[in-house]
Amino acid sequence: SAQRIALVPGDGIGPEVTAQAVKACDAAAQRFGLDLVWEDYELGADYWRITGQVVPPDVERELAKADAILFGAVGDPSVPPGVLERGLVIHLRTAFDQYVNLRPVKLLPGVPSPIGGLRPEQCDLVILRENTEGAYVGAGGFIHRGGPDEIATQESVNTRKGVERLIRHGFRLALTRRKHVTLVHKANILTYAGDLWQRTFEEVAAEYPEISVEYVHVDAMCLYLVTQPERFDVVVTDNLFGDIITDLGAAVQGGLGLAASGNLNPTGSAPSMFEPVHGSAPDIAGRGWANPAGSILSAALMLEHLGHPEAARSLEDGVKAVLPRLGAMRGPEMGMSTEDFGDAVAAAISED
Amino acid sequence: SAQRIALVPGDGIGPEVTAQAVKACDAAAQRFGLDLVWEDYELGADYWRITGQVVPPDVERELAKADAILFGAVGDPSVPPGVLERGLVIHLRTAFDQYVNLRPVKLLPGVPSPIGGLRPEQCDLVILRENTEGAYVGAGGFIHRGGPDEIATQESVNTRKGVERLIRHGFRLALTRRKHVTLVHKANILTYAGDLWQRTFEEVAAEYPEISVEYVHVDAMCLYLVTQPERFDVVVTDNLFGDIITDLGAAVQGGLGLAASGNLNPTGSAPSMFEPVHGSAPDIAGRGWANPAGSILSAALMLEHLGHPEAARSLEDGVKAVLPRLGAMRGPEMGMSTEDFGDAVAAAISED
Numbered sequence: 001s002a003q004r005i006a007l008v009p010g011d012g013i014g015p016e017v018t019a020q021a022v023k024a025c026d027a028a029a030q031r032f033g034l035d036l037v038w039e040d041y042e043l044g045a046d047y048w049r050i051t052g053q054v055v056p057p058d059v060e061r062e063l064a065k066a067d068a069i070l071f072g073a074v075g076d077p078s079v080p081p082g083v084l085e086r087g088l089v090i091h092l093r094t095a096f097d098q099y100v101n102l103r104p105v106k107l108l109p110g111v112p113s114p115i116g117g118l119r120p121e122q123c124d125l126v127i128l129r130e131n132t133e134g135a136y137v138g139a140g141g142f143i144h145r146g147g148p149d150e151i152a153t154q155e156s157v158n159t160r161k162g163v164e165r166l167i168r169h170g171f172r173l174a175l176t177r178r179k180h181v182t183l184v185h186k187a188n189i190l191t192y193a194g195d196l197w198q199r200t201f202e203e204v205a206a207e208y209p210e211i212s213v214e215y216v217h218v219d220a221m222c223l224y225l226v227t228q229p230e231r232f233d234v235v236v237t238d239n240l241f242g243d244i245i246t247d248l249g250a251a252v253q254g255g256l257g258l259a260a261s262g263n264l265n266p267t268g269s270a271p272s273m274f275e276p277v278h279g280s281a282p283d284i285a286g287r288g289w290a291n292p293a294g295s296i297l298s299a300a301l302m303l304e305h306l307g308h309p310e311a312a313r314s315l316e317d318g319v320k321a322v323l324p325r326l327g328a329m330r331g332p333e334m335g336m337s338t339e340d341f342g343d344a345v346a347a348a349i350s351e352d
Numbered sequence: 353s354a355q356r357i358a359l360v361p362g363d364g365i366g367p368e369v370t371a372q373a374v375k376a377c378d379a380a381a382q383r384f385g386l387d388l389v390w391e392d393y394e395l396g397a398d399y400w401r402i403t404g405q406v407v408p409p410d411v412e413r414e415l416a417k418a419d420a421i422l423f424g425a426v427g428d429p430s431v432p433p434g435v436l437e438r439g440l441v442i443h444l445r446t447a448f449d450q451y452v453n454l455r456p457v458k459l460l461p462g463v464p465s466p467i468g469g470l471r472p473e474q475c476d477l478v479i480l481r482e483n484t485e486g487a488y489v490g491a492g493g494f495i496h497r498g499g500p501d502e503i504a505t506q507e508s509v510n511t512r513k514g515v516e517r518l519i520r521h522g523f524r525l526a527l528t529r530r531k532h533v534t535l536v537h538k539a540n541i542l543t544y545a546g547d548l549w550q551r552t553f554e555e556v557a558a559e560y561p562e563i564s565v566e567y568v569h570v571d572a573m574c575l576y577l578v579t580q581p582e583r584f585d586v587v588v589t590d591n592l593f594g595d596i597i598t599d600l601g602a603a604v605q606g607g608l609g610l611a612a613s614g615n616l617n618p619t620g621s622a623p624s625m626f627e628p629v630h631g632s633a634p635d636i637a638g639r640g641w642a643n644p645a646g647s648i649l650s651a652a653l654m655l656e657h658l659g660h661p662e663a664a665r666s667l668e669d670g671v672k673a674v675l676p677r678l679g680a681m682r683g684p685e686m687g688m689s690t691e692d693f694g695d696a697v698a699a700a701i702s703e704d
């Protein structure tokens with residue numbers, strides 16, 4: 001039966017790149033006999049300027065009924081920074097309890113990494129970022145704001161339940177991969193939050209004797225991601241550290257334009273949301289210079305999540321076939337427009 | 353008149369590398385007519401095991417009277433993680449109000465960077481990390497610890513005074529360099545702490561119309577450090593983000609073994625402390641495989657701080673002369689022992 005996908009293209013390059021992801025999904029649907037129904041939602045900067053709302057309650061209720069959400073990007077110079085990011089992206093991650101932010105860091109063949117000599121087989125890890133709590137809860141405050149004695153606090157809130165369900169997801173995923181899980185934190189300094197993460201990690205690890213584990217400080221992680229990414233298989237970490245190390249991971253795998261992510265609600269109580277790691281890039285919007293690989297690979301994660309692993313693989317294979325033909329990973333030097341890229345991927349999916 | 357330097361070699365490779373830094377300083381003292389007096393302090397893992405104390409009050413009072421502290425590294429498998437790091441490193445940074453942690457990220461000629469094709473002229477920045485507050489204050493707590501409803505909080509505390517003095521130091525430093533200051537934070541999510549940092553940054557920037565400024569999110573910073581380090585001159589950031597991005601910076605400039613730092617108290621109310629960014633590396637301790645460049649370059653920052661810029665430069669030049677002769681940046685493949693490295697640097701300083 002039909003699966004309903006809410007499409008939220010958003011701002012900047014969001015519409016261009018999601019259009020290619022839709023094209024690729026439709027090609028895969030055709031080939032593998034899937035019944036995908038797309039429903040468009042015009043959220044983002046314009047919507048906010050006109051209505052004064054980021055996501056009105058009735059739209060949120062509709063989104064909640066979708067089988068999945070394919071998201072582009074939000075953010076525009078005309079909107080105060082943070083309003084759309086927090087009101088839309090962070091809000092939906094939390095409201096739909098998408099507690100796993102899954103971000104593969106995979107160097108695809110033919111893609112140049114800034115890390116000299118790095119080969120694809122040395123760079124294939126998955127970072128699972130806790131996606132509903134930590135420093136992202138927005139707790140904190142001021143005293144004497146604006147004066148010489150001002151103090152600003154910012155609080156990270158971590159629950160056993162939130163930490164445990166993310167870590168458990170990591171161990172289950174590792175069983176299907178190279179059976180190694182790394183916890184990234186800064187437990188020697190963040191002694192309260194770090195203690196909860198380390199204790200929970202050790203307790204869950206004890207249930208998986210076949211999986212090897214490691215603890216790495218977040219500062220060292222940044223170093224290792226650059227110098228020895230082959231060390232990692234599944235990485236679990238908190239919301240803020242995950243934000244930081246996944247951008248670095250995106251750099252290592254050849255650029256933000258190629259990085260995919262899934263905001264997963266593994267219980268199915270609300271839809272999961274799939275989005276490229278890149279932002280709305282207003283500087284290059286509308287010129288055909290954006291690389292849609294991040295969006296198409298996010299759609300592949302979505303198809304996998306919706307129970308269509310073969311269709312998912314066809315999208316990944318399509319991207320892999322086209323990437324080596326690019327002159328650069330973004331911009332006019334790409335040598336192929338955003339739309340041509342999407343057409344080529346769709347053709348590769350259909351032909352196979 | 354004599355300047356008294358407290359030497360705290362510490363654990364693991366700390367003694368080996370600081371010995372080379374002392375050797376280099378002594379060679380420079382000889383050449384430039386400085387009067388440096390060294391006072392040894394046997395702090396670290398053994399001291400803690402025997403006395404049960406990390407830094408007893410009377411030792412701290414003695415250290416407080418030194419003109420500077422040259423620190424190696426602490427940490428040993430026999431000591432619970434964090435005890436020495438917090439009790440010694442973090443404690444002294446705070447107790448001696450060393451509010452600027454200055455960490456140059458400079459690719460030296462002849463040093464291979466993991467970033468393919470990176471040239472020295474593209475990588476010459478200085479990161480100033482706030483060193484006394486933020487997430488490092490140790491504020492936080494548990495409720496229902498150990499139970500299914502456990503919550504662990506961790507709080508970052510930021511004062512106007514602390515933020516402003518760090519930022520001011522950055523602008524003053526930028527005047528002597530390429531006149532560009534970047535603020536790194538995550539202000540779209542950490543809205544309280546980020547707001548204080550951004551407001552303070554803008555206010556101080558207004559006093560320096562000749563300096564160009566930029567704000568970059570910490571996640572994007574990790575990406576840019578790898579893909580376009582030439583974008584940065586002076587970077588100011590908080591304690592935790594500074595910890596993270598300076599390790600990444602160390603990777604970019606060729607490895608932790610080469611990275612230097614100064615914990616500065618610019619008011620002179622207490623001594624500043626100079627330490628390599630690397631840790632005690634117990635796995636390679638005592639084998640002559642450690643690269644002493646980080647320690648010698650930290651000593652160069654110390655000589656600069658003590659008012660001896662020529663002597664400082666002679667240490668940096670000495671390191672620059674020896675590095676290209678190494679087979680690798682650490683380990684047996686270095687092709688030169690830790691001690692030979694120190695001798696070669698000292699010889700280069702004396703010969704010039």
Ligand SMILES: CC(C)[C@H](C(=O)O)[C@@H](O)C(=O)O
Pocket residue numbers: 085086089090243277540541571
């Ligand atoms: C847009 C921003 C709020 C978001 C985040 O911080 O999570 C982004 O950086 C990401 O990684 O998805």
Ligand SMILES: CC(C)[C@H](C(=O)O)[C@@H](O)C(=O)O
Pocket residue numbers: 188189219437438441442595629
């Ligand atoms: C040892 C540790 C406490 C320390 C820190 O986190 O500051 C280290 O990582 C550093 O960067 O100097």
